[in-house]
Amino acid sequence: MSFLKASNFKLAVYLMTLLLIACGTQKGTVTKKSIKKSQELIGIEFSKQKIDTLQEYLQRNKKGYDSLRKYPVADEVFPAILFDPIPRGFQIPSSKDTILTWTVTDTVQMPENMSELAFFAIPKLASLIKNKKITCLGLTQFYLDRLKKYSPKLECTITLTEDLALDRARQLDNELAEGHYRGILHGIPYGVKDLMAVEGYPTTWGSEPYKTQRIEETATVVKHLDEAGGILVAKLVSGALARGDVWFGGKTRNPWDTSKGAGGSSAGSGSATSAGLVPFALGTETLGSITSPSSKNGITGLRPTYGQVSRHGVMSLSWSMDKVGPMCRNAEDCAIVFSIIQGKDEKDKTTTSIPFSFNPKMDVKTLKVAYLKDDIEKDTTKGKANLLKALTTFKKMGIEPMPVHLPTDVPYDGFDIILRSESGAFFDELVRSGEVDIMVEQHKRSRANSLRQSRFIPAVEYLQANRHRQILIEKMHQIMKDYDVLISPSFGNKQLVITNLTGHPVIAIPTGLDDEKLPTSLTLVGNLYDEGKILLLAKHFQEVTDYDELHPEGYD
Template sequence: MPASPSGEKNEPGHADLLFRQLLAADGPAVIPAALTPRSTDAAALDVSVATVTELLAAYRTGTLTPSAVLAVLEPRWAADGPAPAAVLAAIAGIHLAATDSDARYRAGSNRPLEGIPFAVKDIIDVADTLVTAGSKQTGDRIAPADATVVTRLRAAGAIPVFMAATTEFACGAPDNGRYGPVPNPWDEERWTGGSSTGSAAALAAGLVPFALGSDTGGSIRVPSALCGLTGIKPTYGLVPRTGVASLSWTMDHVGPMARSAADLAALLPLMAGPDGLDPTAGTSVPDLTIDPAIVSGMRIGVPRGWFTERCDAAVLTAFDDALEVFRGLGAEIVAIEFDGLEAVHDESWNVFYGELASTQEANNDRRDLFDAGTNARLDCGFVPLAVDYLRALRRRPLVQQHILDRMDAARVDVLLTPGLGATAPRLDDLTMTVDGVVYNLHDVIPRNTRLWDYTGFPALMAPAGLAPDGLPVGIQLIARPWQDRLCLSAAIGFQAVTGHHRLLPDVATSWAPARPTA
């Protein structure tokens, strides 16, 4: 980094300034019209794997009620259910909320998400509920109030039903010391991916139609890729973090995970906007109008190099197939490259480690209560010097501007990369295999995701099919800050002509509650 005096805009505050300027340039917010769900035959609808939009359609026609859906889903949350490790704590009042939603539909006063149940990652507060951040450090903590995002979803009629497992403080280590790991519903010998482990397992196994997650290095997108789901890490500051445990405050994002991009498009506008409490929130709401038709004529930038170097052939085949789908939809594929991404990746770790060590400094005299993975990351947090951390913050606005400049020069609307370089890691040795070469999972998982937490650009993960081992792989769409609508529009267009997001593990449809014995 150049010494001062320098003409470069490389103070940490320049990143905030750039985002404010981009939000102002994006124009006033346009409130998106409600998506029109496709016609749903409730008799043929499998409630356990239905999407948000399908359930809403069935509710509106009166062929299903929220209470009836709850009656189907609740047995799946039990200890003998299809994904028991995903479910941590029950949330009170769900039956009363469902009954109220039933009445609202009868009266024609239903709200946008009326009666849709959802799971909440265990770092996001739900009032009067056990919320532990997956740690022994927190004891039996009862959250004093709803997080802003939960308050907003409740106001839209959605019903939080249970707290979903996370890695400790969302750090991303698979072996949680308090609750244990969350196996992947596609293969119980594999990991679900972190840190939104329970949110992903609950979705894939048919426990809820959507879930809340958080993303600091890929924690929404990683489990989405490994479990065949669709999840979005919104623009940094689009969704307030009030009431969400902080891991790395300049990289933390909160967002939804679901079974389709259309569901995400219905959810995100109801979660977005400043709350007057989160100092990192944007000053207004950008245009979130969805238009899948814009894929025709869209210019999609495809960076290779860093993003494809550590990818298995099966991942690259699915990625190339996705490119052909977008070409078939009328998009133009444009080659684009970015400089110095390995160094940027290292800088992002310095931010992550430094801020983690800061947020957990008060627990240093109780390190024995942390699990091994969190302790290892805390050790890394105490190694870099203050200047290393501050250099990473100074570099951030330069990296953001570099990416914007390259996107502008190539005149691309979005970027498309492979999701993760391999299918889900093994739980027994925490490894992933890329073309026969075995890697520690941390050498593969964050390569394509962490950059977008560091820079704050919106990024969406969508299913792209199954690898030969029968496990899901994904693709990732990235847009300029505050242009989340482009990621969503492109993904909806892609999913309209593919069926990858409809693929679910057998346990999602084959599990049935055990019959009581005489």
């Protein structure tokens, strides 16, 4: 495996001494002058006498950092300290309603206009495949042709896996002819965000320094989908090192309005799924990169509970915050894909063996639902009218959501330290080598600059931020313990930050179009390890509305 070489835990990167070194040394020697200057960066001040006593100690620390860097460690190695999202007194949800199989009907017919296939949900495509109304090869070629036609316009694809896909499609057609049907994903094409390794193909992480990188292993989630009969057709754009929608080849476009970007770093997955270039895709989220592009591109995106889906073979940005999830046409498709990719993986120590519990026939009126009353009333986005309309729809469905409020006495401004510290550790060598300077974006808010400034975060502050994170986990549990689902705006409030820190699952679902004919959405938050409840409510909402069936014009 051709992984980058980085130090092991690397929290030492954040120690104050690195501040001292950055501010002034003489041939690797920590000077009293550098110590004194460094104090301004970390908001602390020692007397001259104390600085005298520190000098030798800090020089010894510097020697330790140099020693760590002599021992390369592969990217898949997590820190010895693992994040645990479970609050005190939390009860693991019951798994009595676990879905093991999905029904595939024989009633779906081929459309007269083949382009309509592009916006079929998974069960409809599965029916066509299983009943041999279209071959796996035919469906795969159909989506490959669409990718070739529209990707240049949307700048959403980094690598087509065409040879792999066609060979796989022929194999699955042969299996079907022999009576072997793998299940609902048999012969269904899909794409993945190009943070996920696929043997034999580049894994670029969307960034100039890695655009020729090959990791000769396949990510666990891709293996799961392949085993279920899925056909990988494309590695889709990740914003550079999982930031935004700008990558080394351009800026991924929103198919509803190509003058606009596609949103967070799973931009390619959002854009391609929205435009019908793939039936579904996988994305990753650390701080909004599934929910944001799903919302902005008018699709449905599930960000699972932290640890429910393996990240083996997936680029790390923040070991304690990264999640992998499906981006699909609707909630049922998300449930199908999630049921296949979730579960324990010995190659990812953060994963759990808690099964997926989902009963689509459960009466939604039995769900205990809350809503963020203040956040919705204060919403200033163009989607507010559609959000209020959605609340009315929930009430017509027999649901009476109760008002709740997010925690306020929390140091939200300090939590970004966690993501920035961990990303700085993972990309330690990129910064020290200077290759960070060749990334496309170099402005103040770019990933390149974020990685540089991470070197100036002391370990003490990183750990203090995580102590406050534990308090936030307990506060959020006190809100969620009495409810199954929490209704929230998708943008403009603290929900996105909180749930990414606490590990709660969310699903972003479309709520129509605003006055500029751009998609709007809302977010449903669930309890830890209980994706089933938010998927259930989302599915029933989509059964009584048609927002999930809208798609951008010009891609027929």
